[in-house]
Amino acid sequence: MFTQNYDYDVLYIGSGHGTFDGAIPLAAKGVKIAVVEAERIGGTCPNWGCNAKIILDNPVALKRHMEDVHGIVNGSVTIDWPANMAHKEEIIDGLPQAIEGMMTSNKIDVLFARAKLVDAHTVDVNGELKTADKIVISTGLRSNHLTIPGTEFAHDSRDFLALETMPKHITIIGGGYIALEFATMANEFGAQVNLLLHGDQALRAFPQAYVEQILADLAQRGVNIKRNVEITALEQSSDEVIVHTAADGEFTTDWVLDATGRIPNVENIGLEAVGVDYNQNGIVVDEYLRTSVPNIYASGDIIDKKIPKLTPTAVFESTYLMHTFAGDTTDPINYPVIPTVVFTSPRIAQVGVSLDYALANPDKYTVQKHDMKSDWFRQVGKPKFGEGALIYNQAGQLVGATELSEDAAEVINTLLPAIEFKFTAEQLERLVYLFPSIGFSAHALIKKP
Numbered sequence: 001m002f003t004q005n006y007d008y009d010v011l012y013i014g015s016g017h018g019t020f021d022g023a024i025p026l027a028a029k030g031v032k033i034a035v036v037e038a039e040r041i042g043g044t045c046p047n048w049g050c051n052a053k054i055i056l057d058n059p060v061a062l063k064r065h066m067e068d069v070h071g072i073v074n075g076s077v078t079i080d081w082p083a084n085m086a087h088k089e090e091i092i093d094g095l096p097q098a099i100e101g102m103m104t105s106n107k108i109d110v111l112f113a114r115a116k117l118v119d120a121h122t123v124d125v126n127g128e129l130k131t132a133d134k135i136v137i138s139t140g141l142r143s144n145h146l147t148i149p150g151t152e153f154a155h156d157s158r159d160f161l162a163l164e165t166m167p168k169h170i171t172i173i174g175g176g177y178i179a180l181e182f183a184t185m186a187n188e189f190g191a192q193v194n195l196l197l198h199g200d201q202a203l204r205a206f207p208q209a210y211v212e213q214i215l216a217d218l219a220q221r222g223v224n225i226k227r228n229v230e231i232t233a234l235e236q237s238s239d240e241v242i243v244h245t246a247a248d249g250e251f252t253t254d255w256v257l258d259a260t261g262r263i264p265n266v267e268n269i270g271l272e273a274v275g276v277d278y279n280q281n282g283i284v285v286d287e288y289l290r291t292s293v294p295n296i297y298a299s300g301d302i303i304d305k306k307i308p309k310l311t312p313t314a315v316f317e318s319t320y321l322m323h324t325f326a327g328d329t330t331d332p333i334n335y336p337v338i339p340t341v342v343f344t345s346p347r348i349a350q351v352g353v354s355l356d357y358a359l360a361n362p363d364k365y366t367v368q369k370h371d372m373k374s375d376w377f378r379q380v381g382k383p384k385f386g387e388g389a390l391i392y393n394q395a396g397q398l399v400g401a402t403e404l405s406e407d408a409a410e411v412i413n414t415l416l417p418a419i420e421f422k423f424t425a426e427q428l429e430r431l432v433y434l435f436p437s438i439g440f441s442a443h444a445l446i447k448k449p
């Protein structure tokens with residue numbers, strides 16, 4: 001399976017989900033592995049991404065729920081940002097050590113360094129040359145920084161997730177996941193928020209009818225949303241930042257979040273020297289996740305791919321590589337349908353064929369819409385708004401689903417197997433869900449003829 005005359009069978013560069021979900025079980029099978037990490041073990045998701053974000057977001061949903069049941073549950077509730085931040089630190093602080101422990105207990109060598117490829121089998125680790133039969137590049141993404149004068153006065157998502165106090169006035173540049181999720185939190189935690197969209201839409205990959213409801217709700221809560229704004233410069237003036245725009249003049253703010261996307265970590269890792277092809281979207285791979293150098297692979301966000309760059313896709317890829325390296329499979333990677341969710345409040349989640357695409361192609365798809373009021377159980381929590389849609393192909397198979405609601409992620413998770421495995425009506429009928437529950441309600445939607 002592996003050539004014996006190297007220090008390691010597999011050396012991974014980066015220690016995020018693109019690495020550890022596969023590397024740990026692979027090491028447990030006796031494969032000799034090294035993981036080289038430049039910063040914190042676990043990478044973005046536990047330290048500066050999903051985990052950190054969802055802990056800070058938790059009180060937001062609670063406050064929204066209290067609004068919905070006002071009249072039943074009365075009195076005002078305040079939420080404390082510094083306490084929330086301390087709670088977040090308490091939870092995520094131990095994660096790198098826990099992940100490192102799982103690696104070392106499986107005999108993985110964890111090496112702290114900024115790794116650089118020297119040749120197809122050799123990596124420079126703090127000046128020491130380590131050799132490996134196979135190398136996996138899993139260096140992930142980093143925040144984009146606008147190329148404008150004064151860009152150094154803007155912060156990124158990591159800075160936001162470490163804010164000790166919530167600034168009074170925050171300006172968020174961008175209309176993607178991070179911009180919308182962080183605008184939701186900052187607004188609920190008492191900041192006055194400017195949300196500046198580059199174009200006239202936000203979250204372009206999500207159903208625009210739902211996105212507009214989220215934007216309208218944020219606007220009603222006091223978020224100042226401006227569309228088609230071009231930021232030309234940032235300037236520091238005592239404690240404030242002056243934001244200059246192309247057509248909307250200038251204004252001052254306390255804190256600027258640059259949420260204009262994330263870019264691949266392809267620089268200074270020796271890709272050119274070794275001949276690994278890459279472009280502005282990441283490292284180019286074939287259907288076996290092999291780069292242009294056959295014994296060098298890529299995994300996770302660093303891959304140039306069309307599917308969303310998310311934790312579950314990184315997990316799927318590192319697990320696939322584990323099976324390939326262990327000799328369990330010689331098949332190409334076969335991605336399932338990949339669900340996505342934006343953690344606004346309410347959430348927007350979707351999977352499979354998108355609602356906007358289905359509506360634009362009525363000859364190919366049938367769209368079945370539903371609102372929260374169509375199911376009594378959804379009304380228990382008295383949500384003010386929310387709706388969903390199921391998308392069927394011409395053969396009557398469920399091929400897509402989307403929802404705008406606090407429970408959207410769970411609804412889409414419930415529907416996922418039916419879409420991925422193309423369950424028949426007979427199979428769907430055999431699934432018995434707990435009652436009353438969101439899962440039961442979601443299942444009831446697809447059981448209908």
Ligand SMILES: Cc1cc2nc3c(=O)[nH]c(=O)nc-3n(C[C@H](O)[C@H](O)[C@H](O)COP(=O)(O)OP(=O)(O)OC[C@H]3O[C@@H](n4cnc5c(N)ncnc54)[C@H](O)[C@@H]3O)c2cc1C
Nearest residue numbers: 014016017018038043044045049115139140300301310311
């Ligand atoms: C704010 C935020 C919120 C997010 N929320 C969600 C969410 O809710 N759900 C979801 O599914 N996804 C979310 N994501 C995306 C998710 O975090 C990523 O898809 C996931 O972490 C990708 O894992 P990865 O291993 O490919 O990359 P990473 O986790 O980024 O790991 C790459 C690692 O490589 C290391 N590295 C880079 N260069 C070198 C080098 N030369 N030598 C050694 N090490 C190196 C880095 O230090 C890093 O630790 C979020 C991302 C952000 C930024």
Ligand SMILES: NC(=O)c1ccc[n+]([C@@H]2O[C@H](COP(=O)([O-])OP(=O)(O)OC[C@H]3O[C@@H](n4cnc5c(N)ncnc54)[C@H](O)[C@@H]3O)[C@@H](O)[C@H]2O)c1
Nearest residue numbers: 173174175176177178179198259260261262309341342343
């Ligand atoms: N819930 C989740 O799963 C979740 C949450 C956060 C982040 N993520 C992941 O993190 C990554 C990055 O998220 P993101 O929100 O930074 O990126 P994004 O690609 O979702 O959004 C980037 C936004 O920046 C805007 N933009 C680009 N150039 C601009 C410019 N010059 N001026 C103003 N605006 C500009 C774009 O129009 C877009 O709205 C994605 O891969 C995403 O999958 C996922």
